[in-house]
Amino acid sequence: MTEQSKAEAMAVADLEQVYDALAEAIDRAGEAHDRLFLTKLVLLLANRCGDRQAVLEAIDAALQDL
């Protein structure tokens, strides 16, 4: 199972909790720091995930439909 499919398999309740926590954290970081915060978060998650290909695929996926 790839990291990506693991992430997709996250339970709806868990995903909702992450959704709220991320929204609140972005608000706490404030407009001056939200980009920095999000970039740090991606580096931390990338390091936790440890799967370069999964991270690169996620970067591509996030770039779509902006």
Added chain:
Amino acid sequence: MHTPDSSPRASLYYDYKIHPFKPAPEQRGEQTRHPVAVVGAGPIGLALALDLARYGVASVVLEADVQVSEGSRAIVFTRRSMEILQQVGVAERMMEDALPWRSGNSIYRGQRVFRMEAPYDPDDRYQPMHNLQQQYLEQYLVEQCEQQSLIELRWGTRFVELLRNDDQVELLLDTPEGEYSLQADWLVACDGARSPVRSQLGLRMDGASYTGNFVIADIKIDIDLPTERLAFFDPDWNPGNTVLMHREPHGIWRLDYQLPAGETPEQALQPESLYGRIQAQLDMVGIDAPWQLDWCSVYSARAMTLPDYRHNRVLFAGDAAHMLPIFGVRGANTGLQDSQNLAWKLAARIQGWGGDVLLNSYSHERVGAAREIIEEAGKSTRFMTPPSNGYRLLRDATLSLSLSQPFVGPLFHWRTSRAHDYLDSPLNSGDKADNGPLTGAPLQNIRLAESDYLFDHLGGAFYLMLFAERPLDEPGLQLLQQRLQQEGVPFEIVQICRDLEQNDWPLLADPDGRIAAKYGAADGSALLARPDQHLCARWSQLDLDRVEKAIRIALGKSN
């Protein structure tokens, strides 16, 4: 009429000596054809002339100025540079003053977020890095050249024009006593980043110029900190930018800081700006000692190379051939490797023991090295001076994470200059290495005894290294050596034997197999090193026909 400034340059620690212009034999109507003309008496041109002299090749070195370079300029010399400088006879002199070191620190918000120690092997004579101001290196090289009858150093002699580049070269030179033309078989341009020879040939470099200017300033100050690299990221007084500090000998410290975007070099060198920023940096580090400014300059980070270092009888080396970001100590250190690569090949070409294609291999190997350095330097440069919004955001995120997340530390790695492995060189042949240095890589030094190392014994020659239980008594070896020496090929045999009691050069005792292990060499195997100490072939079993063939390949004479 060329009139070089003949007043000694100002310095707080270095006593500049004037080398007055002397009229050249050509100006008295004597015409000689010099084997090699070197334009530029910087470290690369001088090291090249000395290296050529090791093979008995005479050269004339042409220098526009009448004194060594202004300011400290190149201050960090790598182990490989010291090994090259040892070959041309100035390393010992340098070590009297030089400050050896190996640790680098990255500092953010007053916290050391990454520390790295460059590896040091007890088999190496030299530490990974040595700090010494460029004037001293140039002075020692000049003094060494003055001892050498094959080298003629012509001060106050400016290159004006290349008049010919066909079956010989002819240069138009300008001096305090007017112009003259000089004939030579070969011209090596070691005339620096703004190379007049390069402009004259209309050659363009490929690569990138990074945005951002840096100030380098040398100050005389007493600071009680060890000789280590200090890199300060995003200091309060210079937000978003990077500041470097290095200890130099003779009570001098180098400060290197990036300028805010849009500031011109003229603005940056205004005394109030310069003094204010240096003081702000010292305040941040907590140093309140008095200081004086010795020298300062502005530079920009560039990563460019000529695509070819050979243009018929004109060869390029050092900054004339490539311009590399200096914060990985890549300028002079890369140039010294150029000169070492070129010297034996040019000597072989001139004396007939090497083919003409050897000089193409110089370009092949060294352009390859420059491109690899540019690729590596790009990573450091993108971190130190982010070129875009995205790179800046990632750098800032990394800085912020570094205070609590050690995993980002390696992103601070400063990737310093190292010796290039000529893995795809046309001069390589033989078997593949399973262990030990790869074919194309430099030899590894070996500590033989107290202050006695393998490289101390090596000169400008090919070395066949044989690994065996006891010395081989093989008549074919002597015959091969004689045959090569008759053709003028400098060739020596070193035997590394487990069954020997003590070293008796060229026999080396290796009772515990330490040297063999280091070289990944089993009993009966053989290695062939070029005169610049790079491996060009290895075999698991010695075969004299293959050795001879490998030497022909390495001399560009295989066809």
